[in-house]
Every structure is written in structure tokens, then in C-alpha cells.
Amino acid sequence: MFGTSGIRGPVGTEVTAALALRVGRALGVDTDRVVVGRDPRESGETLQAALTAGLRESGTDVVDLDVAATPTVGRAVAWEDADAGIAVTASHNPPEDNGIKLWQPSGQAFDTALREEITERIESETTALANWDKFGKHQRVDHQPSHRAALLDAVTLDQPVSVILDVGNGTGGVTAEALDELGCHVETLNAQPDGSFPGRPSEPTSKNCESLSELVGASDADLGIAHDGDADRMRAVTADGEFLSGDVLLALFGREAASEGEAVAVPVDTSLAVEDHFAAGGIETRRTPVGDVYVAEAASETGVAFGGEPSGAWIWPSETLCPDGPLAACRIAAMAAERPLAARAAEVETYPIERNSVEVSQKAAVMNAVSELVAERFESVSALDGVRVDLEGGWFLLRASGTQSLIRMTAEARTEARTTEIAELAMELLAKARES
Structure with missing residues (x-):
């Protein structure tokens, strides 16, 4: 039922309101307060309502973020002193899909043991439904300002840069707000949230972001940034319009975050070029199974300064164990302000x-x-x-x-x-x- 990125699949067959209700009831067995948010897909409104119903009839209070970036949901679990978080999202998948991903107070996604426990409750129909007068309360909260404030606390820019941001019709608007407050000149593409993703496919790949690369290369912008539908991923373009590979970005972020003697967590499909780049700086590479939940587990260990996946998920454990695309965007802008991305990327020797x-x-x-x-x-x-x-x-x-x-x-x-x-x-x- 749960993959490494939660439940995900076509709406109406694999992902239904009935399933969402069961997930809400299962999570409501031992939670008092849960944060819930969703990406802009139209199906998310119904799925979120079903999840909320299952939680509230179990006596669990619900903090409703409505449409919000997945990293906002992940961070808000701690901000709200909640027991768990739920993001209704299919992330970078096509618009006909949707999904459900569960979050711990640390910002880390539910690990294997927790996913198996929820699955067992669903399959055995284990519930803890409350009496009619003990239903959980519902509260609507906007935590985008909280997320923006966290980004401003985490990142400073030596000098402003010019950024073209492709939001991908998703929930990454907080990135534009944070970069603007950091003093950057920001132009946006596909900034209107729309779960049908009319501007481009949701996954921020080189092919899907050709318009961004061409626009950056033809302009005076210092860099381009692209998110997926729920803004847990971030990819970048250099000033000359080169779409940086995920492996090169991982090498740059890890080398910037870790000091000699520290480690960086990466999945098993990461390029040898990343390991070689880290080794040149005396940084250890720790390989994990593919999936941000596994990278987050490794990143939570002592001595691990950063974790990332070439797909575009970046984790700074000192900030949160949730992949945070807006945080990655602000950090790459700060790196570009200090030194052009193309010059940094040229130092990473890549292999076929x-x-x-x-x-x-x-x-x-x-x-x-x-x-x-x-x-x-x-x-x-x-x-x-x-x-x-x-x-x-x-x-x-x-x-x-x-x-x-x-x-x-x-x-x-x-x-x-x-x-x-x-x-x-x-x-x-x-x-x-x-x-x-």
C-alpha cells in the first residue's frame, strides 16, 4: 500500500476517498493533533476532506493548511506541536494521480515500521472512533509565512541576484516570496497553482524545463530555479542556460554543507562523480536505499551534514528532515551570489x-x-x-x-x-x- 513516497497512484482506482477515510481513521488511533495540507490537484480537496473526516471522528484535532507546499506541511508538524502530518500530493506525478504521504514531528516521512503499522490498521480495520460529542476540532491555519520566516533565518545573501523561478503551477510560491525578501530580483514562470499543470509536466527535468533554460540563457539572470507540484524538489539552471544534472547539484550542495570528516547521505543510484568530489574534500559518502525517507534516516545520524537525491530532494538535517525545495532554492541563490554556478559545476568531474x-x-x-x-x-x-x-x-x-x-x-x-x-x-x- 505504502511505497517509499507514501501512497500514490491514479485517482478513482488506486487512490480514492474511501481509502483516504481509512488512512485518517488508522492514523487517528493514537494521535491527538494532525496537520493536513495538499498540492493544487483538484482531487486533493475531496481526499483531504475524507482524511479529515477519518481523523476528526477518531477524536483527533486537525490543523488544515489547505493548499501548501509539502515541506510546509512537514515543518508545520513541529510548529503546531502535532503528532503527525499528512500531505495529499502525488508530487511530480501526472495530474491524474494523487497520493498521501505521512510525516513525523521531526519533519521526516514515516519510516518503514510506521508505514507498516498504519497499513496493518487499515487492513484489519482497527479504529478508535470517538463518541459524537468527542469529535476532533478543525482549524484552518496559513503556515506559508512561517515557512518564509524559516527560510530567511536559514539563508543570507552577500549580494542580491537575479532569479527566474519556474513554479511549475505548483505550491512553490513561498520561494518567490523568500527570494524577494532576501533582495533578489525574481521573475516567475507558471506561477499560478493549477493541478492540471498546464505550463509543463510537474517533474522538473531538463526536457520539461527547456523554456526555463532558454529564458535564463537569453537573459541577464544569474540562475534559474524549478520546482515540482508540491515543491519538495528543486532543480537549477546556470546563468548561461545549462540545466544542472541532479548528480552535479548533489555534489555542489554536499560539498558546501559538509566539512572535512563529516558525511553526506546519498542513494545507491548516485554517480561516482559525487563520491569523488566529496572525497577530494575529505567528506565521507554514505549510500542509502533510494527514497527521501531513507536519505532522511541517514541524515539524522551523528556526523551527517547533508542528504540528497539526484532527483532533486535536498535535506539539511539542521533545519528539517523533510526535503525542502524552497530552502534549496534559497541556498543555491546564495551560492550563486558568492560565485557563479557554472564555475562551481565546472569543478565537478562527471562521468558517462x-x-x-x-x-x-x-x-x-x-x-x-x-x-x-x-x-x-x-x-x-x-x-x-x-x-x-x-x-x-x-x-x-x-x-x-x-x-x-x-x-x-x-x-x-x-x-x-x-x-x-x-x-x-x-x-x-x-x-x-x-x-x-
Whole structure:
């Protein structure tokens, strides 16, 4: 039921108001106060209402943020002294999807044990419904000003910069407000919240953000910034219009956040270039399963200064364990004010990397077959998340997506020829596993 990013899928089939009601009742078993917010998808209003009903009839008070960025929801759990938070969002998924993601007071998403506990309650129909006169209260609160204030407390700019911000028709408006108050000149694209995402697809990829890259490159802007629908992700464009890869951004953020002797948490599909860049500064790389919940768990450990995913989720544990796209936007603006992003990126030596995805109907069965094939042929195998095989001069990873019916392949080596060779090997193994 719960993937690494909570419940997520098509509305009306996998994600329904009936399911939302059951989640609310399950969470209401042992909570007194819960924060709830949603991204701008039209279906979110109904899902949020069902969640709220399940919580309130369990005697749980609800703090309703209405439409709000997911990191605002994650942070507001602590601000409201609440027991948990719920973000109704499908994040970067297409508009026909929606989802439910649960948050702890630390700002960290529900971990595996907590997700399993909620799932068990839902499946066993465990509830703690209150008497008619003990229903929970409902309170509407706007925490966007609180989030903006937190960003201003966390970031200072040596000098203002010019920023073009692509909000992606999502909930990242707090970024524009914070950057403006920091003294930046801000122009926006796709700034009107609209859950059909008419301006561009919600996921801030290089292809989806071509308009942003072209506009930044043709203007005098110092950088471009892009969010997804719920603003937990952030990607960046240099002054000359180059859309920075997630691995390069991770290398830049981690090197800026961590000091010699400290560590940075990254998922298993992160480029070797990131590890090499950290090693040059005496910074340890700690690999985790893919998913911001796992990166957050590692980032909460002593000595870990930062955690991030190449997909665009960035975590500063001293601030919050929730991926905070607006915070990342303010920090990258501060870095650009101090030194151009293109100059910083040029210092990260990159290697050829190939990523591919294959749609499958039975993820678990295919991955079991992959594991058996890999065990027969290779010695250096990691099962931290999916199957990662380290080879001479490179590596490949095959893992099931936590949110979609896909098997994802990543292959990398320090030369293009070797990368192609390893990628072809990995895809051959995947094809053979699908046939078995």
C-alpha cells in the first residue's frame, strides 16, 4: 500500500476517498493533533476532506493548511506541536494521480515500521472512533509565512541576484516570496497553482524545463530555479542556460554543507562523480536505499551534514528532515551570489551515466529473477536497494520503482564505451529476468 513516497497512484482506482477515510481513521488511533495540507490537484480537496473526516471522528484535532507546499506541511508538524502530518500530493506525478504521504514531528516521512503499522490498521480495520460529542476540532491555519520566516533565518545573501523561478503551477510560491525578501530580483514562470499543470509536466527535468533554460540563457539572470507540484524538489539552471544534472547539484550542495570528516547521505543510484568530489574534500559518502525517507534516516545520524537525491530532494538535517525545495532554492541563490554556478559545476568531474526504465506488471517477480541471475554471475553485489553490481571501471543498478510499475536501470563508468557496455549488460539481464 505504502511505497517509499507514501501512497500514490491514479485517482478513482488506486487512490480514492474511501481509502483516504481509512488512512485518517488508522492514523487517528493514537494521535491527538494532525496537520493536513495538499498540492493544487483538484482531487486533493475531496481526499483531504475524507482524511479529515477519518481523523476528526477518531477524536483527533486537525490543523488544515489547505493548499501548501509539502515541506510546509512537514515543518508545520513541529510548529503546531502535532503528532503527525499528512500531505495529499502525488508530487511530480501526472495530474491524474494523487497520493498521501505521512510525516513525523521531526519533519521526516514515516519510516518503514510506521508505514507498516498504519497499513496493518487499515487492513484489519482497527479504529478508535470517538463518541459524537468527542469529535476532533478543525482549524484552518496559513503556515506559508512561517515557512518564509524559516527560510530567511536559514539563508543570507552577500549580494542580491537575479532569479527566474519556474513554479511549475505548483505550491512553490513561498520561494518567490523568500527570494524577494532576501533582495533578489525574481521573475516567475507558471506561477499560478493549477493541478492540471498546464505550463509543463510537474517533474522538473531538463526536457520539461527547456523554456526555463532558454529564458535564463537569453537573459541577464544569474540562475534559474524549478520546482515540482508540491515543491519538495528543486532543480537549477546556470546563468548561461545549462540545466544542472541532479548528480552535479548533489555534489555542489554536499560539498558546501559538509566539512572535512563529516558525511553526506546519498542513494545507491548516485554517480561516482559525487563520491569523488566529496572525497577530494575529505567528506565521507554514505549510500542509502533510494527514497527521501531513507536519505532522511541517514541524515539524522551523528556526523551527517547533508542528504540528497539526484532527483532533486535536498535535506539539511539542521533545519528539517523533510526535503525542502524552497530552502534549496534559497541556498543555491546564495551560492550563486558568492560565485557563479557554472564555475562551481565546472569543478565537478562527471562521468558517462545511462539511466533507463522498463515497464513491468510484476515488479517483485522480475526483481527476484534479477537477483538470481546476478548471484550466479557476479561476486561484488549489493542488495541495499534492488541489485547493484560493481564491475571493473564501473557499476550498474537494477531496482524496482517505489511509486510506479517500472524497473529502473542505472549504469556508469569512467569512459563512455565502458558505460555503454555495462548498460547493455544490465538491460540484457533485465530482459532475461522478464522472460523467466
